Amino acid sequence: MLFEEIVKKNSSFLLNNKMHDPKVFKTPDLENEIITIFNNLTEDASWSFENLSRKETSYATHGYHRYPAKFIPQLARRCIEDYSTEGEIVCDPFMGCGTTLVEALISGRKAVGVDINPVAWLITKAKAVPIEPEKLKKEINKILSDISAFIEFKKNKIKPLKEIDIEPTIPDNERIKYWFPHDYIREELGIILGRINRIEDLEIRNFCLCAFSQILKNCSVWLMKSVKPTRDLKKKPADPFQAFKKHINYMVRGNEELFKLMPEHVKRSLDKYLIAERRDARDLPCKSNSVSLIVTSPPYVTSYEYADLHQLTALWLGYTKNVIEFREGFIGSIYKRTAIYDGIKSEIAKKEIKELEKKSKREAEAVRNYFFEMQQCFEEMHRILKHGGKACIVIGNTELKKVKILNAEVFVEIMLNIGFGIHKIIKRRIPSKTLPSTRDSKTGRFTSNHKADRLAYAYEYILIMEKL
């Protein structure tokens, strides 16, 4: 059977079965129907964006800050243009560093995003809010010159021409010493942060905090290639002031580009066009039936521990004193303390969990929690979407302890069971440069080692689901 026929057959079967209809939930065939749809999908090369250069994928403000598993702006843009019109609301419940929000604003849509991670909020605000370029340049030059003069004064006792009042800010926390063992680095970072904290303009302060956050890893002994917090005591950390200066000047150019690209009417009333909050995806700041489109890439299970990965920023900016506490609320974490699931509406998920239980109880529990919490997120997405509104979910499948975790198939099953229909499923190749192929679970390093016990595939899916 041709792929189109399969999708048509299955979609009409699935679309015609209305939500909360127990027949759908119990349909013995649903699971197989979904598996068949996925098995018959062929790659859509137009969604790979393989020819884009790094410069193109980090245009305007998109290169402000690294962020694990961020998606490329061109993908978000295409979904936005295909499934919404100007003035409509586009939402990203896992906004990460704000890719969807920036693209929505540039294309004249209203953007709403939340993320449980305060670092995500900080980056998104910096990336999505254009600042008048001349005003920004003037302020940044002043800040850089103050910091440079103050460091000179501290180092060589050369008195600056004018009095510079900076109160170095170094959090009193053992973990800061652990990651930044060199005294002069902590002191220089403290001076930079002290000066940033004195900036009165909230947008400019936020812009500078984003630059500060981005340089922290380079200035620490954090092993750069690892996705797990690992120290590299042989590393020569970057000089804080030089790194800050270089990065903030790069950001100044990005801001100028964003300022030109964002429509005048959006810039003029940005408070009506942008809502970005630190919040849980299960409690979105949107009225029921108000959103036209959701474009998002959810967290994966036991993959990136966002709280751990952003601990340097969290510690320096005082978001937390304690990494264990900071993990609270993150979906997909292996460190969940309480099991809260109560019925996952997916037979595929139940089978995978049973299989995984034989290998690792802990990981099986994490997967169970993950799917249940994602189900709650889909219910919330369903609430805020207008009828006919689309949810574009970017997700790939994984393998844990050699058990296939078919996230995409499970998401589709859950979503069908809570009142979505399939509009389209796109299979896209992940360009090799961003592909986390195999990882060692102890160090988190990418490896080609056959012993690696977790695996991500070369493809991912864009599930375009419609609220019925």
Ligand SMILES: C[S@@+](CC[C@H](N)C(=O)[O-])C[C@H]1O[C@@H](n2cnc3c(N)ncnc32)[C@H](O)[C@@H]1O
């Ligand atoms: C794959 S990332 C999103 C990346 C994003 N598309 C981008 O381009 O930057 C998944 C995000 O989900 C967030 N997250 C995890 N649990 C959450 C929760 N309970 N509520 C909201 N966001 C959550 C993580 O902090 C992370 O930023």
